[in-house]
Structures are given as C-alpha cells and as structure tokens.
Amino acid sequence: MSEKISSYRWVMVTITWLMLFAQGMSWFCFSPMISALMKDLSMTGDQVGLIIALVPLSLVVLCIPGGLFADRFGVRVTVLIGGLLMGVFGLLRGFATDFMMLAATTFLCGAGYSIAYPNMPKVTGIWFSPKEYAFASGVMFTGMEVGMALPFILVPAVLLPWVGSWQGVFMTIGAFTLAFAFVWIVLAKERPKSAMASVQNSSVAFKGVPFGKSLSTVLRNKAMWILVVTTFFLLAPQVGLLGFLQTLLESKAIDPTTAGLTTSMISWFMIPSSFIIPILSDRTGLKKPFIWGLSLMAGVALYFTGTTTGVPLWASAILYGFLIGGMAPIVLAMPVETVGPLHSATAGGFMLVGGYFGAMVGPWLVGSLWASSGSFVLAIIACAILTEIDVVCGFLLKEGSREMEGQA
Secondary structure, X not given: OHHHHHHHHHHHHXXXXXXXXXXXXXXXXXXXXXXXXXXXXXXXXXXXXXXXXXXXXXXXXXXXXXXXXXHHHOHHHHHHHHHHHHHHHHHHHHHOOOHHHHHHHHHHHHHHHHHHHHHHHHHHHHHOOHHHHHHHHHHHHHHHHHHHHOHXXXXXXXXXXXXXXXXXXXXXXXXXXXXXXXXXXXXXXXOOHHHHHHHHOOOOOOOOOOHHHHHHHHHOXXXXXXXXXXXXXXXXXXXXXXXXXXHHHHOOOOOHHHHHHHHHHHHHOHHHHHHHHHHHHHHHOOOHHHHHHHHHHHHHHHHHHHHOOXXXXXXXXXXXXHHHHHHHHHHHHHHHHHHOHHHHHHHHHHHHHHHHHHHHHHHHHHHHHHHHHOOOHHHHHHHHHHHHHHHHHHHHOOOOHHHHHHHO
C-alpha cells in the first residue's frame, strides 16, 4: 500500500498542476485584451481596474469558507466544485455584452478560483512527508506561474488570431478549465487515513473536522497571524508591480512588445526558482533565512526594475522574479507545518486572505501614487519598502518542520 501511495502522489501533483495552470490562465487572460474590451464594452479605465480587482476580492471573501469546506468534505470534492465554477463562468465571460455582465461573470469565475486555490497546499500535507513539503509545493505552483506568464504571449500571438475575438478567447479558456476539472475528478484521490496517520503519528481521521474547531485552531495560532502578514507583503508589491510595469516601461518610450516581454520575464523566472530554492530549503531544514534573505534582495531588485532601462532592467526583472518565485512555495508550505495537515486547508485559506487582500491593495496603491504624483517613482519606492517588511516577518517566524518531525 505504501509503495502505491508513494507513486500516486506524483499523479496528484500533475493534476493539481493542471488546475493551478487553469486558474492562472483564467485570471491573467484578461490583461492582454484590455484595449479590445474597453472598445467593445465601452469600459472606462476605472472599470477595468475594478474587473482586475474582482478576483482578489472573491479570494478575500471566500478563501476561509473554501478551506473550511475542504476540511469537512475533502480536497477532491472542493477543488472539483471550484473548477466547475471557474470553467462555467470563465466561459460565460465570452457572452458579456456590457460592463456589469463581465463584472458578474468575472466575480463568479473568481469564486471558483477562491474555493479551489486555498486547498492546493493541502495536497502536500496529505501526500508528502514534512521534508518534501516545500519541494512538492514548488513543483505544483509552477502551474500557476506558467498560467500567469503564458497569456501575455499566447493570447495575442495564438488565441486571438485563431478564434478571432476576445469572446472566443474567454470561451476557449473556460472550456479547457472544464476539461481539467473532469480530469481532476477522474484521477484525484483522498489519501487513505492509515497513510495520513503515519505522517502525523495520529489515528485522527483526516476528513470530518468541524468547521468551528478548524477555524478556532487556526485563529489561536500566533504563527499563522505572522504568515498572514507575510503573504500580504509578498503579494501587495508583486501584483502592484506586475499590474503597472508594462505601462511604466512604455512611459519610458520602450515599445509595447518589449515592455510586455520584459514584464512576462518576472513570471517566467519564478518557475525555475520554485524548484531550486525549495530544494535548498528542504536540504537545510530551514525556511526563516530564506524568507528574510529573499525579501531583502527582492526589494532591491524591484526598485531597480522600476527605475532602470536596458540590460539593468532585464537583469533586475529576472532577479526579482527568481527571488519571489522561490519564496512563495516556502511560505505556502508553512501552514501545514504550523497547524498540521488536519487543519491545513483552513489555515491556507486564512493565510491567503491576507495575501489577496495585499493583491487588492497593491495595484490600488500604485495607481493612486501614479495619479497623484504624475510618475511611478513614489509607487516603486513604496513597493520596495513593502517588500522589505517581509524581512521582519521572516525573523519573527518559527521553524516548524523539525518540530513536526519530532512529533511523528
């Protein structure tokens, strides 16, 4: 039985990767089509900003309920429900005839994203030992990173010429999401309870945890509150920069194609670091030094990304992507170690509320400082400072993996 479980965990990683890829594509396919959407739906810039904010808004509202639902009914069913909502309403965006309909379908697509996403870290807690948490998370979350980066290339170069309209792009991506949800329900499994017990040295069933008990356990854990703050300051400057970097670069007379390619480099170089840095973390058995060290360097790299051109710009963008890409899976793996796999979905949802609140605040802050000052200088300085706050958070966190192993 243990051999079968060991091999099947990589099937779980593969199908989780597909779901994360679909989530990234569903979210970021909007950005390359903003001009066409503004023209066809008579949208204003403020309305475009609201559309972009709807996915993080749905995550803030639904992350914790999604985690609680999964702790009660299991990851398999919860991710399926999220995938179906994401696919159906992502597809229905292609039928939008005005701003309100696009906003409604985008929010409901984001609701599916919000139900599924916080439960992805739980797969590592169910199927992997504590020593492999960070690496497994890194493998899985490259799906999200590819999904974030690919639309900037795939939508204008392939999908729009192929399907002929933004409506067709939304429908195509929605259909692929539904297909991935079907693959998930066919192949996904809840890990046998006997196997879970060997990881936690516990006979407690993994499913069937009361909502109140999971939430109470998470809220009373001080380390979880620090993780919430950490994810806020990880995502706020990251999304703020990504949301406006192309516009910033075009304001420096960089052509749109080069500006878009440069922006996508941040996401592309998050991918190799999602493997490399978690491996180093796993081998050393440490996470704190990576969190504060990566944050320290990332703040500097972000500043130079927003203030330079030419080779320094490319080097800074690549370095920034590499640094934050390596930090993300380490942070996302920590709820499992902090509260244990039994409550990890609720903990993941709670942590991501902080992160995606940051994803809402970051773009708002950058846009406000740009509008008030007429330049991006203050916005870039603010994003760099926000990034450096995670240096403090890194020092405040406690190493959890060794404690868990000692209890196993």
